[in-house]
Amino acid sequence: MDGTNTADELRTIEIIFDAKARTLGKMQSEITVTSRYSDLSFTLQTDEGKLHGGEGKAPMPLHYFAAGVVTCLMTQMKAFAKRLRIPVDDIAMTAAFHWQLQQSGRDPYVSEPVGITIDIEADSGAPLDDLKRLVAAAKEGCFAEKALTQIVPIGHRLKVGDDWIEV
Amino acid sequence: MDGTNTADELRTIEIIFDAKARTLGKMQSEITVTSRYSDLSFTLQTDEGKLHGGEGKAPMPLHYFAAGVVTCLMTQMKAFAKRLRIPVDDIAMTAAFHWQLQQSGRDPYVSEPVGITIDIEADSGAPLDDLKRLVAAAKEGCFAEKALTQIVPIGHRLKVGDDWIEV
Numbered sequence: 001m002d003g004t005n006t007a008d009e010l011r012t013i014e015i016i017f018d019a020k021a022r023t024l025g026k027m028q029s030e031i032t033v034t035s036r037y038s039d040l041s042f043t044l045q046t047d048e049g050k051l052h053g054g055e056g057k058a059p060m061p062l063h064y065f066a067a068g069v070v071t072c073l074m075t076q077m078k079a080f081a082k083r084l085r086i087p088v089d090d091i092a093m094t095a096a097f098h099w100q101l102q103q104s105g106r107d108p109y110v111s112e113p114v115g116i117t118i119d120i121e122a123d124s125g126a127p128l129d130d131l132k133r134l135v136a137a138a139k140e141g142c143f144a145e146k147a148l149t150q151i152v153p154i155g156h157r158l159k160v161g162d163d164w165i166e167v
Numbered sequence: 168m169d170g171t172n173t174a175d176e177l178r179t180i181e182i183i184f185d186a187k188a189r190t191l192g193k194m195q196s197e198i199t200v201t202s203r204y205s206d207l208s209f210t211l212q213t214d215e216g217k218l219h220g221g222e223g224k225a226p227m228p229l230h231y232f233a234a235g236v237v238t239c240l241m242t243q244m245k246a247f248a249k250r251l252r253i254p255v256d257d258i259a260m261t262a263a264f265h266w267q268l269q270q271s272g273r274d275p276y277v278s279e280p281v282g283i284t285i286d287i288e289a290d291s292g293a294p295l296d297d298l299k300r301l302v303a304a305a306k307e308g309c310f311a312e313k314a315l316t317q318i319v320p321i322g323h324r325l326k327v328g329d330d331w332i333e334v
């Protein structure tokens with residue numbers, strides 16, 4: 001930003017989250033995620049269920065993933081209700097995240113996303129058109145949904161000695 | 168599955184996570200996520216930073232989202248190392264999740280994913296080709312990565328009186 005922006009000029013803001021993770025015993029991991037923008041950092045543990053060799057002592061990665069997607073949309077609805085001056089009190093959502101995996105014997109399986117459904121209940125006396133407009137804005141603002149409904153480039157590097165190679 | 172499968176026949180398994188979320192005070196939410204496959208259920212709280220009207224008392228939705236993606240890949244690497252008989256001890260990952268948002272005045276912003284980078288350190292004496300093969304298999308198996316690198320259909324419904332309408 002060059003300092004000459006007025007309040008109504010289109011601004012671009014970079015939103016970056018950094019993560020550092022390591023494996024613990026068995027199928028457990030620990031990860032620290034930091035938001036650069038708001039400088040908030042949290043450390044979380046993960047585990048797997050017994051079917052996948054874990055002990056079920058902490059949420060599975062997909063518990064966190066699904067939680068992030070749904071609460072991201074909910075937060076956008078709350079924030080944008082204020083900006084759009086659409087009165088909304090409590091919001092509740094019921095969601096289902098569906099994948100399929102293809103597996104042959106003990107080979108590594110291949111997973112594919114099938115789809116997600118999100119049912120929204122908003123405690124509001126606002127007209128239906130306003131609520132539709134609010135949901136539409138929340139979908140456009142929701143970082144998680146936008147990452148799911150577009151193709152996101154993911155670059156992987158592997159450390160080999162002192163070097164990093166693309167894999 | 169029809170009961171006639173042999174061990175090496177290709178099987179399809181449905182993986183579904185259900186989530187129920189509700190808003191709490193200010194920008195806080197609570198969400199319970201349940202894995203149907205392993206019947207594991209966890210309840211998590213979310214909050215936002217002060218810049219977004221919250222109090223920073225719990226992870227933001229994107230903390231959970233990023234944690235889910237990275238630990239999902241890490242778990243796949245650990246699980247598939249066993250299946251591929253590639254010896255790997257500890258794994259560490261450093262990741263960055265990058266979005267941009269476009270904002271004009273106080274209008275609801277629009278977000279776009281830019282990309283994700285994941286750097287992997289694997290404590291292993293295995294040949295480089297084996298480690299490359301392991302990372303490739305983990306990428307194909309990782310539910311979160313596959314949902315980000317493909318377009319996932321997300322259906323939204325809004326409750327209106329006793330009915331649900333597509334929005």
